[in-house]
Amino acid sequence: MEDYMNVNLSADERAKCLLSMMTTEEKIAQMAQISYNVVSAEEYERFQKLGIGSFLHVLGQDTAKIKEQAAQTRLKIPPIFGIDAIHGHSLLNGSTIFPSQLAMSCSFNTDLIREMGRVTAKEVAADGLDWIFSPVLCIARDLRWGRVDETFGEDSYLIGELGAAVIDGYQCDNLIIACAKHYLGYGEATGGRDAYDTEVTERKIREVFLPPFKRACDSNCGSVMTAYGSIDATPLTANNDILRKMLKEECGFEGFVVTDWENVRALMTNQKVAKSIKDASKMAVEAGNDMSMNTPKFYDCMCELVNEGRIDMKYIDDAVRRILKVKFKLGLFDKKEKISRDVIGCSEHRKINMEITRESLVLLENKNNILPLKNGDIKTIAVIGPNADDIQAQYGDWTYFSHPEPKENVVPENDYYTVLRGMKTIFVDCDILYNKGCDIMDSSNESIEEAAALAEKSDIVVTVVGDCLKQYGEFRDRADLELSGAQLDLLKRLKKTGKPLICVLINGKPLCIEWLKDNCDALIEVFNGGDLGGLAVAEMLAGRFNPSGKLSISFPRHSAQTPCYYNQYEGWHGGRYMDVEAGNVYDFGYGMSYSDFVYDNIRLSKNEIDKDESVIVSVDIKNNSDIDGKEIVQLYINDVVSSIMTPVKQLRGFKKVLIKAGETKTVTMNINPEDLSLINKNCERIVESGEIEIMVGSNNQDYLTARLTVR
Numbered sequence: 001m002e003d004y005m006n007v008n009l010s011a012d013e014r015a016k017c018l019l020s021m022m023t024t025e026e027k028i029a030q031m032a033q034i035s036y037n038v039v040s041a042e043e044y045e046r047f048q049k050l051g052i053g054s055f056l057h058v059l060g061q062d063t064a065k066i067k068e069q070a071a072q073t074r075l076k077i078p079p080i081f082g083i084d085a086i087h088g089h090s091l092l093n094g095s096t097i098f099p100s101q102l103a104m105s106c107s108f109n110t111d112l113i114r115e116m117g118r119v120t121a122k123e124v125a126a127d128g129l130d131w132i133f134s135p136v137l138c139i140a141r142d143l144r145w146g147r148v149d150e151t152f153g154e155d156s157y158l159i160g161e162l163g164a165a166v167i168d169g170y171q172c173d174n175l176i177i178a179c180a181k182h183y184l185g186y187g188e189a190t191g192g193r194d195a196y197d198t199e200v201t202e203r204k205i206r207e208v209f210l211p212p213f214k215r216a217c218d219s220n221c222g223s224v225m226t227a228y229g230s231i232d233a234t235p236l237t238a239n240n241d242i243l244r245k246m247l248k249e250e251c252g253f254e255g256f257v258v259t260d261w262e263n264v265r266a267l268m269t270n271q272k273v274a275k276s277i278k279d280a281s282k283m284a285v286e287a288g289n290d291m292s293m294n295t296p297k298f299y300d301c302m303c304e305l306v307n308e309g310r311i312d313m314k315y316i317d318d319a320v321r322r323i324l325k326v327k328f329k330l331g332l333f334d335k336k337e338k339i340s341r342d343v344i345g346c347s348e349h350r351k352i353n354m355e356i357t358r359e360s361l362v363l364l365e366n367k368n369n370i371l372p373l374k375n376g377d378i379k380t381i382a383v384i385g386p387n388a389d390d391i392q393a394q395y396g397d398w399t400y401f402s403h404p405e406p407k408e409n410v411v412p413e414n415d416y417y418t419v420l421r422g423m424k425t426i427f428v429d430c431d432i433l434y435n436k437g438c439d440i441m442d443s444s445n446e447s448i449e450e451a452a453a454l455a456e457k458s459d460i461v462v463t464v465v466g467d468c469l470k471q472y473g474e475f476r477d478r479a480d481l482e483l484s485g486a487q488l489d490l491l492k493r494l495k496k497t498g499k500p501l502i503c504v505l506i507n508g509k510p511l512c513i514e515w516l517k518d519n520c521d522a523l524i525e526v527f528n529g530g531d532l533g534g535l536a537v538a539e540m541l542a543g544r545f546n547p548s549g550k551l552s553i554s555f556p557r558h559s560a561q562t563p564c565y566y567n568q569y570e571g572w573h574g575g576r577y578m579d580v581e582a583g584n585v586y587d588f589g590y591g592m593s594y595s596d597f598v599y600d601n602i603r604l605s606k607n608e609i610d611k612d613e614s615v616i617v618s619v620d621i622k623n624n625s626d627i628d629g630k631e632i633v634q635l636y637i638n639d640v641v642s643s644i645m646t647p648v649k650q651l652r653g654f655k656k657v658l659i660k661a662g663e664t665k666t667v668t669m670n671i672n673p674e675d676l677s678l679i680n681k682n683c684e685r686i687v688e689s690g691e692i693e694i695m696v697g698s699n700n701q702d703y704l705t706a707r708l709t710v711r
């Protein structure tokens with residue numbers, strides 16, 4: 001037996017041992033990843049025979065042939081199969097489809113997000129795959145950007161916490177590896193356009209964009225994906241400072257870096273910093289990319305570069321060692337116990353999905369406590385709106401409907417619930433009347449009067465509006481964030497009926513919803529709710545559970561008011577445009593409950609600390625209602641005077657706690673030196689002496705304060 005098959009050696013030792021036996025071509029093959037989407041059938045066959053290191057977008061049933069061919073190669077190195085399992089193993093019809101990442105982030109529930117990761121890993125592994133291109137750790141700073149739905153929202157701290165939780169969930173059973181993406185700065189591309197340049201300073205990178213990736217490194221994330229764009233006119237793919245130096249050397253990243261889709265080619269064709277794919281391949285590898293996704297010429301170019309003596313073998317050896325180490329860690333070389341396919345979409349997974357879906361919903365308005373709906377008063381309910389019965393809109397992006405290629409007419413194998421079906425299921429004693437009312441985009445395709453006639457016959461109206469998959473996702477940035485088509489006309493007409501108007505939003509990202517805030521009796525944000533979104537909404541309206549989600553992202557009044565994230569710097573003109581009222585429609589951290597939580601008695605374990613000390617903040621919270629509820633307690637800080645400007649508020653802690661009806665709970669949170677630190681002019685992370693304002697509350701506008709002195 002060769003040493004690399006000795007399971008008593010560490011993954012790294014086995015990788016080094018195998019590396020020492022490999023030819024240059026065998027090494028370079030490990031650095032390539034191929035999808036059937038970009039090559040001819042003959043080329044695909046050739047890559048399989050070459051023993052290419054990784055394939056993507058292959059589903060379980062199609063892996064066998066590739067594995068067999070790898071087993072025919074000299075060293076029989078197994079390929080690693082990557083898949084976009086973005087919210088569940090969602091490219092596979094029949095798998096558990098969770099709410100979108102943005103929706104789940106509103107739960108602020110790290111335990112449930114970890115569970116969601118564990119469930120997804122099981123389903124992916126049961127399908128014979130090993131690698132998930134998730135989580136997205138991009139920061140949704142510009143709402144026009146098409147991929148806001150894929151993020152955990154706008155706050156770097158929250159993203160870091162939820163990212164670490166999901167990575168842990170994905171990787172805890174050692175079935176698959178995670179991939180933190182897209183490294184770096186993707187969410188603040190100029191003009192909110194996908195894959196454009198991001199003009200940020202190194203200081204800002206370290207303050208805002210790097211921390212979630214650092215958390216991913218500390219969580220032993222198996223891989224990181226290089227973003228498409230550029231920073232300061234250097235493409236991320238060719239950015240040695242950001243990849244090799246910052247990620248690998250400084251953050252101590254131990255896994256491997258994969259480029260995004262055809263990044264190597266784009267160095268030549270789009271970003272124009274390389275004359276040829278060969279030059280681009282050299283640049284990408286030297287900068288710190290270990291594997292190239294889908295630039296088919298990469299393999300031949302790299303072989304030529306070595307033959308011509310134009311690339312140092314040390315880069316190749318390091319890349320291949322990293323890839324092999326992951327393969328050994330995952331047990332790809334060893335006999336592994338197979339996970340039964342029965343877990344895919346199983347009832348245990350559905351239960352977890354139900355829990356997280358419930359916690360993801362955000363109650364934004366509840367005028368006169370119209371919710372929960374009172375039993376007995378309601379006989380007829382009109383369910384109206386373009387997203388009331390549209391499962392594609394409810395699923396959102398990255399499911400088998402949209403990827404790897406669009407397939408509009410697939411029938412979901414899952415027992416899914418749209419809002420219409422949810423209402424029929426929960427309100428069994430009521431008549432449910434339905435009319436679509438209008439289209440999401442085509443304003444001529446409407447049936448507003450028919451919808452209004454149903455509303456007239458009903459006791460209440462539940463309207464489901466939002467957006468559709470054509471309006472977000474890659475290539476689909478949006479300049480106008482108003483409700484599209486005739487949706488606002490529909491809502492205005494329904495309002496005229498005088499019936500109580502409950503509005504449910506199913507949308508990929510924040511839209512301008514000021515009219516809805518002012519005019520709807522209740523307003524609920526779902527984002528993309530997955531399999532069970534519609535059921536959870538109906539349960540919530542019926543009071544079967546108490547809503548507990550809070551927004552992980554702010555909602556602007558006007559499209560041109562973006563960026564509108566909460567943690568901005570203070571200016572001196574009130575931060576307003578002359579033609580739009582100041583402030584957001586809803587802020588990060590906002591969300592209502594059926595309970596009433598009252599905060600009192602904020603206190604610190606010490607009022608003065610040294611720079612390397614921690615402090616404990618406590619607060620008493622009373623549930624002043626007769627219903628048990630979960631509250632997301634949020635802790636923000638503000639550095640009162642500092643050597644550089646710091647944001648008006650920064651989230652530095654949160655806790656989700658169950659507080660029983662009438663109960664008072666003391667919640668404590670720890671603030672450590674890292675939480676108090678800032679990145680100074682020299683790009684160093686330091687704690688400065690001075691005063692820190694500490695804010696603890698129910699959202700970022702409503703809090704108690706305490707003062708801490710740092711000596």
Ligand code: BGC
Nearest residue numbers: 056084133181182260261474
């Ligand atoms: C996306 C990535 C994704 C990859 C593979 C790219 O277009 O930017 O997020 O993982 O495709 O599907």
